[in-house]
Amino acid sequence: MSSQISVENRAKPVIKCSSVYKVFGENAKKLLAQSNGRIDAKIFKDAGCVVGVNNASFEVYEGEILVVMGLSGSGKSTLLRCISRLTDTTAGDIFIDGQDLLAMTSKQLIEVRRNKMGMVFQNFGLLPHKTVLENIAFPLQVKGKSTDESMKRALEMVELVGLDGRENYFPRQLSGGQQQRVGIARSLAVEPDIWFLDEPFSALDPLIRKEMQDEFLRLQGVLNKTILFVTHDFNEALRLADRIAIMKDGVIEQLDTPANIVLRPATEYVRKFTEEVPREKVLKIESVMEPAVDQSLLGPLQVSKDAIIYMVAEAVLTEPKHVAVVNDNGDIVGSIHASKIITMLFGQTGAYDDKA
Amino acid sequence: MDFLKRYPKYAQFILLLIIFFALYLTVIPSETNILWRLPALFAGVPGGINWFAEHLMYDWFPVEVYDPELEEYETSALVRELTRGFSRGVLFCIEFVREILLGGVKTIVAFTSWDFVGENEWAVWPALPWTVVLGGAILLGYALRGKGLALLAGLAIAYIAIFGQWEPAMETLSFVLIAAPVSCLLGLFFGTVAYKSRTAETILLPLLNVAQTMPHFSYLIPVMVFFGVGDHAGAIATIIFATPPMIRLTLLGLKRVSPEVVEAGAMTGCTNAQMMLKVLIPTARRDILIGTNQVIMQCLAMAVIASFIGAKGLGFNLLLALNQLRIGQALELGICIVLIAVVLDKLSLAWANKQTDYFADDNFVQRHKYGIFFVILLTICVILSFIGKLIFGGGINFFHLIPHNQGITTEPFWQAGVDSDG
Known part of the structure; x- marks a missing residue:
């Protein structure tokens, strides 16, 4: 994507971090100011501080x-x-x-x-005294929405995450996967x-x-x-x-x-x-495809550019001609040949390049 | 020496032994020797405390107060007036609940005067027939949990009424119905304060240790000095005694809330108040409910001890029965206290665990069915008590109130055991 x-x-990045530092410990701010942004882990450790995040910048x-x-x-x-x-x-x-x-x-x-913002937690962070429905409606009620409105929205969310029929269960009555679905639904309830x-x-x-x-x-x-x-x-x-x-x-x-x-x-x-x-299980066709070749060289087979190589390798290998690589709309954006897949599967990893 | 180097603990021990014997041989046993007996440095302290309390309650900061009964101004100490005012407030609450259950004039007097009550014969709050309380308890049990709790509440109240302990039991109940909620709220308040602030926690914890290890009786004297004697003093002593476990369990419960739940609350955009009331306290509910359970148990445990400083009710009667070695009566009273405790505990637990049904599309009658039932019950029972007046004539109206020791009793059976031995 x-x-x-x-x-x-x-x-226009939605989240933008520039030089974010997080140091745990009492004198964290002072130490950080002294170090001028360059963190020596040992000095911090001796001062009883633990570095959590060190100069993170990204968007x-x-x-x-x-x-x-x-x-x-x-x-x-x-x-x-x-x-x-x-x-x-x-x-x-x-x-x-x-x-x-x-x-x-x-x-x-x-x-x-x-x-x-919505957030999902590792151990779900559900409120144990509330049912599935109440948990999902909770962010809405905190916002001050009426009970009717928030319950209606919560029911939609229950359906979205596929928990229909378990609205009145308590978190403790659900399996881990179901609890996390509740967590997901809750985090998405306020859109x-x-x-x-x-x-x-x-x-x-x-x-x-x-x-x-x-x-x-x-x-x-x-x-x-x-x-x-x-x-x-x-x-x-x-x-x-x-x-x-x-x-x-x-x-x-x-x-x-x-x-x-x-x-x-x-x-x-x-x-x-x-x-x-295993590269073939991670990389998409997109990252190993070559520029589109002439129509006459293409076989009848077409693969999506987002397909994982491993999933289509067998089909491509049995195709003697070049295989057309198409995007979501069906337009041809490149081509791939069986020889490329063979190198990919058995050859040197450095032998090909990324075209993404 | 090598041995001592290898075992430094032995070296210490031997050194201590040497010091001990050296002191033993050198210190001369004499009353004037400071090393033998410490002089009574603090001898004046108890007297000082006594003087301080007396000064505080009678002389310090005199103020003019109006006495409505004597209809004139008089001088009194500020602290004394404050504590008396507080006592009156507590007493009013207890009397209010008590008169709903047993009838009386004190609540009306509080708003008018003794003269008004004396002149108007109608100005008496009628007692609630015991059948109403019985029905109400059954209804409440059913509304909160179901048939099981309804049965338990019904049997308990019926036992109390039939065994002729109605009046003292309702006196105790009115006392507990004030002391327990106040203790719970105070405990919740201080517990949350301690959770929020580390300083408050470090101050509170040693105080709680002292409060919980102090014998029950030791609260009574200071309470009596500052608040006088009566139901209010008993209630205050009970509150002081019942609050510490609530604070402790509230704090424990809040601390045990998983950090992820707190973070989840924060990420849904809870304000501080929402965080406390909708996330933290409900999540810590299990421990907090154990706290309320403890409070109710402590309140009823104090019911007997509080009777030493004038609290009326089952505890006072139990004290009398104990003094007269009336084992049968003591047993029946004890069972009454236990039943009140169990019923209150189960009801409060059921109330806290009650769920809301968001999909019920009820009409007015369905939504208020328990209220309507109660009104019907009240009407029927009041009519019944009037009928009782006709049936029993000038005698005891058993459909209204069963007076003390007029119910059935198993006392002679138990008493026989004591008497035959004696």
Whole structure:
């Protein structure tokens, strides 16, 4: 989806972070001022401070899924909490739709949260004393909507996440996957523009996780929110992301499209992650296709540019001619030949290039 | 030496032994020796406290107050007037509930005067027939939970009425119905304050430790000094005693709310008040309900002790029964206290757990069915009590109030056990 983000959107990021620092500890501000933005982890550690986020600068554009990936303790959740202002940022600037988030009064912040932000939590964060319906309606009631109106909207959300018939269940009566559906429905009830997801599927078992990822992509297909998604699962990141930010010790090591991260890891740390990833299962045809060739060279087979290579490899390999690569509208945007797939599957990884 | 280096603990121990024996041999046992007996440095303190309390209550900061009964101004100490005023407020609340249940004139007197009541014979609040309270309890139990609770509440109230403990039981109930909610609210308030502010917590916790370890009786004297004797003093002592566990459990419950729930509340845009009332306290409900349960239990436990400083009701009768070794009566009274405690606890629990049905499309009658039932019940029972007046004539109207010790009793059975042994 990254290629769909137009130039105008890039000019107006929904979330913009510049040099965001989060240091835990008593003298954090003073130490940070002394260090002039250059953090020496050892000095901070000796002073009893822990660096959560170290000089994070990036932008998230409208309709984009940015996945922040990192192992536990890498500061990814802290970064998310800085952007949602659940924790105070030590230094730096965060802008939401051009508004300075850190300068907002608590009243303004409440308004922004009530109307623009939704958040999903790892352990769901549901209110145990409220039923599914009441949980989903809660953000609306907090806003002061009437009971009738909020219940009606909550029922729509119940339907959207496929929990029909369980409106009056309590969270404790639901499975993990169902609870997270409630969490998702609640975060979307106020129709926020920005959707934060903090390891939403990490507490679920693998089969349910896969199902919820599909559900997530389906919802995003319908709703087209601006999404900041935190996960420690690299495969999940690859599956969902338009762009991935990989964090280590509070530093964003690399921020790029999944294909670029796999093909061109910026640091040794990122490379280690991508090493194990089977490329054909991650990359889309788009990233290995060649410019469109003459019509006469094309076979009858057509593949979508968004198709994962692995899924179409067999078909392409049995096609002696070039295969047309088409976009969502059916226009031919490139071509691919079986030989390319063979190199891809068995050859050197550096032998091809990314065209995305 | 090598041994001592390897085991420094033994070295310490031996050193301490040496010091002990050195002191033992050198200190001369004599009353004048400071090392033998500490002089009574604080001897004046208890007397000082006594003087301070007396000064505070009788002499300090005299003010002119108007006495409506004597119809003239008199001088009194400020603190004394404040505490007396507070006592009157508490007493008024207790009397108000009590007179709804048992009838009386004091509430009317509070708004008019004794003369007014004396001149107008009609100016008496009639007692609620015990059948209304019985029906009301059943209805309340049914409305809040269902048949089980209705049955429990009904049996408990019926027991109290039939065994002739109605009046003292209602006196105790009126006392508890004031003390318990006040304790709960105070506990919730201080608990949330302690949760919000670390300073408040560090100040409160040692106070709670002291309050909870102090024997129950030790509250009575200061309360008596400052607030006098009577139901209000009993209620105040009870509140002081019942609040600490509520504070503690509120704080514990709030602290146990998972940080994600707090964050979820914040992200939905809760204001501070919404956060506390709609997210934190309901989520911590389990612990807070244990707190209210504790409060109710403590209140009824104090019912007996509070009778030492003038609280009327079951506790006072129990105290008398104890003094006269009337084991059967003491047993029946004890059961009454337990039943009141259990019913109140279950009702409060059911009330807190009650769910709202958002899809019910009810008309007026359906929405207010319990209210309507209660009005019907009230009418029927009042009519019944008038009929009772006709049936029993000038005797005891058993359909209205069953006077003390006029019900059935198992006392002789138990008493036989004591007497035959004696």
